[in-house]
Amino acid sequence: MHVDLLEVDLLQADLLEARLLEAGPSGAGFPVSNADADAIAGRAVAALVAEATLTPKPGLVDRRGPGAHADVELATLLASAEALRPTFAEIARASAGRWPSPELREDLARIGRDGERRMFAVTGGANTHRGAIWALGLLAAARVLEGAGGSVETVCATAGRIARHADRFAPPRATNGARACRAYGVSGARGEADAGFPHVRLAVATLRARRAAGAAEDHARLDALLSVMARLDDTCLLHRGGRRALRVARLGARAVLGTGGAATAEGQGALLALDRRLLALNASPGGVADMLAAALFLDGVPEHRSPAPLQAQREM
Ligand SMILES: CC(C)(COP(=O)(O)OP(=O)(O)OC[C@H]1O[C@@H](n2cnc3c(N)ncnc32)[C@H](O[C@H]2O[C@H](COP(=O)(O)OP(=O)(O)OP(=O)(O)O)[C@@H](O)[C@H]2O)[C@@H]1O)[C@@H](O)C(=O)NCCC(=O)NCCS
Numbered sequence: 143m144h145v146d147l148l149e150v151d152l153l154q155a156d157l158l159e160a161r162l163l164e165a166g167p168s169g170a171g172f173p174v175s176n177a178d179a180d181a182i183a184g185r186a187v188a189a190l191v192a193e194a195t196l197t198p199k200p201g202l203v204d205r206r207g208p209g210a211h212a213d214v215e216l217a218t219l220l221a222s223a224e225a226l227r228p229t230f231a232e233i234a235r236a237s238a239g240r241w242p243s244p245e246l247r248e249d250l251a252r253i254g255r256d257g258e259r260r261m262f263a264v265t266g267g268a269n270t271h272r273g274a275i276w277a278l279g280l281l282a283a284a285r286v287l288e289g290a291g292g293s294v295e296t297v298c299a300t301a302g303r304i305a306r307h308a309d310r311f312a313p314p315r316a317t318n319g320a321r322a323c324r325a326y327g328v329s330g331a332r333g334e335a336d337a338g339f340p341h342v343r344l345a346v347a348t349l350r351a352r353r354a355a356g357a358a359e360d361h362a363r364l365d366a367l368l369s370v371m372a373r374l375d376d377t378c379l380l381h382r383g384g385r386r387a388l389r390v391a392r393l394g395a396r397a398v399l400g401t402g403g404a405a406t407a408e409g410q411g412a413l414l415a416l417d418r419r420l421l422a423l424n425a426s427p428g429g430v431a432d433m434l435a436a437a438l439f440l441d442g443v444p445e446h447r448s449p450a451p452l453q454a455q456r457e458m
């Protein structure tokens with residue numbers, strides 16, 4: 143059932159991407175019909191489902207089980223992803239014809255917080271996708287703002303420009319992330335967005351490099367996840383297991399990649415060893431998982447803005 147829905151989502155999203163490419167590099171202000179908004183939301187939900195079902199992911203929920211999460215299983219993640227469909231569609235509609243401004247930032251934050259309520263309602267209070275609502279929400283808005291000419295580079299930069307505006311209506315919240323940022327001097331999910339999502343770009347680059355080298359799709363996705371795990375200051379790891387958990391995750395991810403990645407027998411062995419070490423520390427790289435989902439959401443978007451065709455350049 144889920145696979146069918148996913149295929150429909152991907153088909154709609156591919157049609158939207160084909161239309162964006164056909165339209166040529168027309169710049170910002172892409173008008174968003176309900177069908178376009180639904181296609182963007184479909185792409186976001188499909189990315190969350192693809193991340194959730196990718197197996198084996200060290201410490202994380204996957205097809206094998208709940209990983210280090212006592213309160214979340216695969217069905218919870220899938221229900222959470224589906225519950226967020228209207229949130230991503232609303233974000234796409236609200237972004238039509240806008241530019242990065244305090245007003246847009248505040249509109250998205252309101253929709254994002256409403257999405258968090260939907261998420262908590264279906265998960266019984268577990269935080270499955272707060273980081274994903276934040277990252278994919280900003281990137282979905284940026285895709286609309288960037289329109290036909292958008293690339294991974296420009297979409298991530300524009301998402302950063304939106305994020306850097308203040309949200310005057312943000313209620314004070316003592317979140318795990320905020321506590322970890324204070325305790326360990328890292329910038330967390332906010333810092334990642336403010337910097338224009340460098341780890342999402344890293345995941346996209348790894349994904350594409352591994353595919354180009356002939357890797358199977360799941361291996362390319364696992365290596366993209368590990369490339370982020372080797373570097374990200376994940377506040378989910380920090381709040382659960384402190385600096386030790388972050389270090390174990392980083393060194394473990396580097397060990398898998400150093401042995402040739404998920405496609406090799408040694409890499410698979412190192413990956414499962416990392417999984418065991420993270421489970422022993424009750425540590426989960428939830429923020430890393432969100433970065434992979436965000437990278438999958440940008441699948442199909444070209445890495446760089448394509449240069450204007452020669453004819454158009456002569457007319458400039
Ligand atoms: C700006 C916000 C992201 C809030 O951030 P803050 O840091 O204050 O709060 P958190 O609630 O901790 O959310 C941050 C989530 O982001 C993910 N993350 C962590 N590190 C990074 C990183 N370096 N870069 C990017 N993303 C990162 C991570 O999400 C995943 O982990 C979640 C599980 O975490 P946790 O709650 O700690 O869960 P448990 O360990 O299971 O908790 P316990 O059971 O032990 O209590 C999981 O959800 C993954 O998604 C962090 O959790 C933003 O949320 C915000 O301001 N939102 C307001 C609305 C808004 O503006 N929206 C914009 C819409 S476009």
Ligand SMILES: Nc1ncnc2[nH]cnc12
Nearest residue numbers: 194202203270428431432
């Ligand atoms: N697969 C996963 N496991 C645990 N937390 C997550 N947050 C987002 N995806 C996750």
